[in-house]
Amino acid sequence: MKHIVIIGNGISGVTAARHIRKNSDSKITIVSAETKYFFSRTALMYVYMGHMKFEHTQPYENWFWDKNNIELKEAFVGNIDTSKKILNFTNSETLTYDTLIIATGSKPNKFGWPGQDLEGVMGMYHKQDLEKLEKYAPDNKTCKRAVIVGGGLIGIELAEMLRSRKIPVTFLVRETSFWNGVLPAQESKMINNHIKEHHIDLRLNTNLKEIKADENGRVKSIIIEETGEEILCDVVGLTAGVTPNIDFLKDSGIELGRGVKVNRFLETNIKDIYAIGDCAEQHEAIGQRRNIEAVWYTGRMMGETVAQTICHKKTAYKPGHWFNSAKFLDLEYQTYGWVFSEKGKKENEAYFQWQHPVDLKCITISFDKNTHQFLGINTFGIRMRHEIFDKWLTENQPIEHVLEYLSDANFDPEFYKLHEAEILAKFNKENNTNILLKKKSWKRIFAR
Numbered sequence: 001m002k003h004i005v006i007i008g009n010g011i012s013g014v015t016a017a018r019h020i021r022k023n024s025d026s027k028i029t030i031v032s033a034e035t036k037y038f039f040s041r042t043a044l045m046y047v048y049m050g051h052m053k054f055e056h057t058q059p060y061e062n063w064f065w066d067k068n069n070i071e072l073k074e075a076f077v078g079n080i081d082t083s084k085k086i087l088n089f090t091n092s093e094t095l096t097y098d099t100l101i102i103a104t105g106s107k108p109n110k111f112g113w114p115g116q117d118l119e120g121v122m123g124m125y126h127k128q129d130l131e132k133l134e135k136y137a138p139d140n141k142t143c144k145r146a147v148i149v150g151g152g153l154i155g156i157e158l159a160e161m162l163r164s165r166k167i168p169v170t171f172l173v174r175e176t177s178f179w180n181g182v183l184p185a186q187e188s189k190m191i192n193n194h195i196k197e198h199h200i201d202l203r204l205n206t207n208l209k210e211i212k213a214d215e216n217g218r219v220k221s222i223i224i225e226e227t228g229e230e231i232l233c234d235v236v237g238l239t240a241g242v243t244p245n246i247d248f249l250k251d252s253g254i255e256l257g258r259g260v261k262v263n264r265f266l267e268t269n270i271k272d273i274y275a276i277g278d279c280a281e282q283h284e285a286i287g288q289r290r291n292i293e294a295v296w297y298t299g300r301m302m303g304e305t306v307a308q309t310i311c312h313k314k315t316a317y318k319p320g321h322w323f324n325s326a327k328f329l330d331l332e333y334q335t336y337g338w339v340f341s342e343k344g345k346k347e348n349e350a351y352f353q354w355q356h357p358v359d360l361k362c363i364t365i366s367f368d369k370n371t372h373q374f375l376g377i378n379t380f381g382i383r384m385r386h387e388i389f390d391k392w393l394t395e396n397q398p399i400e401h402v403l404e405y406l407s408d409a410n411f412d413p414e415f416y417k418l419h420e421a422e423i424l425a426k427f428n429k430e431n432n433t434n435i436l437l438k439k440k441s442w443k444r445i446f447a448r
Contacts, residue, residue: 002026004310005087005097007077011296012277013103014038015303016310021068023311028069029095031087033076035127037062042296044130045157049164054127080252082270099272099310102249102260103303106242106278106294109150115211120219121236124158133161136219136235140167143234147171147222149208150240151178153326158237159200160329170201170231172208172224174240181341184364186353187378188341191328194360198329211236242294244279257281259292264316266306274310276302288338289322297323321393322376323386331360336389337376339366349375352399352430354423356381363423367399374402382419384409403427404438 004020006013009032017028043057065072075089080100087095108123110116122132137143146162148155151173159169175181178195180188195202207225214220221232244259255261255269259281266274275281277299282291298319308315325334340349350369355362361381367374374397377389388409392402407420420437428435 002098003096004028004099004101005095006030006101006103007087008032008103008105008277008279009035009038009072010041010103010105010277010299011038012105012299012303013101015300016101016103016276016307017070017303018068019304019307020310021070023307026099027071029071029073029097031073031075031077031095033074036072036074037065039127041125044124044127045161048130048133048161054130077248079248080254082253082273085272100274101306101310102246102254102268102273102275102279103277103299104245104248104279107245108154108238109241109243110238111240113208113210115213115219116238118211118213118219118236119217120234121211121238123238123242124154124161125242133235137162137165137167139165143167145170145231145233146235146237147231147233148237148239149222150238151175152239152241154242155237155239156195156328158239159195160198162235162237163198163200167235168199168201170203170233171195172203172206172222174205174207176205178202178204181343183341183378184339184351184353185342186355186362187364187380190355190360190362190380191331194329194331242278244281244292246279257291265309265314266302266317267309274306276306286317286319289319293319295324321390323390331380332383333378333380334384334386335376335378336384336386337366337374337393339364339376339378352427354419354426356419361419365399365402372398372400374399377402382410383412385411399427400433400435403435407437 004026006017009030013030017030020028037058039057040059046052047054047057075091075093078088078090080087085097108125120136122129137146145168147170148158149172159171162169177188178191192202209223209225211219212221219234219236221230222236223230246256246260249256253270254273259279260268260275261283262268262275262280263283266276266280268275278294280302285291301319302317305315305317321337323336348368348370349366352365359381364378366376374392403424407418410418424435424437
């Protein structure tokens with residue numbers, strides 16, 4: 001019987017296993033040293049915040065794996081002998097395979113800071129990080145202050161987690177404005193203000209120099225690069241991005257770049273070995289998408305895709321139009337298509353922006369200034385329907401069409417105030433046009 005081994009039990013690896021089982025009676029083994037059972041990584045923050053228990057993050061009951069004849073192996077892979085098709089574990093055990101799927105995800109970036117491996121220093125990616133946080137920051141008596149280094153999505157989540165236990169937080173962000181390498185200026189500025197309103201000590205344009213230890217080898221303080229200022233703290237969160245978790249593959253003969261190099265079918269340079277999820281790097285980017293995408297839904301899509309190929313229906317990975325969503329504390333964010341920061345903006349791109357004068361609500365719509373083709377939208381504080389924007393992007397609709405039917409994409413809860421008329425009025429004024437909301441859109445607004 002063919003033996004399919006999957007290294008990694010995150011969304012990518014587990015999705016691949018489930019879909020292979022639907023179409024094959026092959027032996028399937030999932031290997032992971034992190035946890036025995038698959039859990040929702042994005043839910044870890046809610047465990048710490050007291051909204052759920054860890055077992056609630058597991059989408060499947062423990063009996064699911066036996067019932068579906070999927071074996072689980074708790075072990076850490078030290079290296080792979082690809083010529084003999086053998087996994088060598090760090091405990092000296094081995095496991096043979098016929099087909100191998102590498103789905104090892106990411107690990108937090110470290111940049112050689114002195115003290116980066118001290119007790120009390122952690123990322124916020126693995127279950128073990130959650131356990132460390134519970135150990136070193138159970139409350140604001142044990143942890144008098146935490147310092148977070150890195151201004152991405154994981155950093156803002158960690159800040160929210162710590163503030164939920166009333167732990168003071170200093171947030172070091174090397175950029176001049178939060179996430180301004182991704183977001184347009186109005187949105188980045190709004191998030192800066194929102195972070196400060198939550199009593200988080202946001203330090204922009206600030207870099208970490210070193211982490212200092214006390215006499216027991218635990219975090220005592222950090223030193224700021226620019227000023228030499230020392231900030232006393234008990235916990236340091238390193239959230240300056242992630243990189244593919246591939247160190248164990250360096251002598252395997254598998255082609256590596258920043259991640260595991262794959263083609264459109266998620267195949268590596270070695271027969272019968274595939275890579276999916278955060279650790280997979282496309283040889284050539286698909287459209288404007290990044291070669292590596294550490295996003296939950298793309299990992300799931302890759303798992304579904306590779307399962308088709310392994311089950312004799314060779315299928316290319318097609319991620320479709322870019323989309324994502326996140327929360328900055330209690331501010332909801334969605335993006336569909338491409339809206340770049342001012343630095344990443346291309347010559348043919350123009351932005352239409354609207355921001356509520358009081359509430360934390362704004363949108364940025366990107367469009368081709370020559371053809372008016374709709375390219376993407378960022379929305380904060382207003383919930384929008386993915387399927388509608390996906391359709392408009394596929395149809396290459398103009399921005400005028402998007403604005404005419406914008407209320408049809410809105411799915412804010414009932415009785416929420418709608419702003420489509422204000423948004424359209426601003427566009428008309430700025431562009432000397434007279435676009436009207438379509439009749440069905442007006443009916444929908446008045447009905448609410």
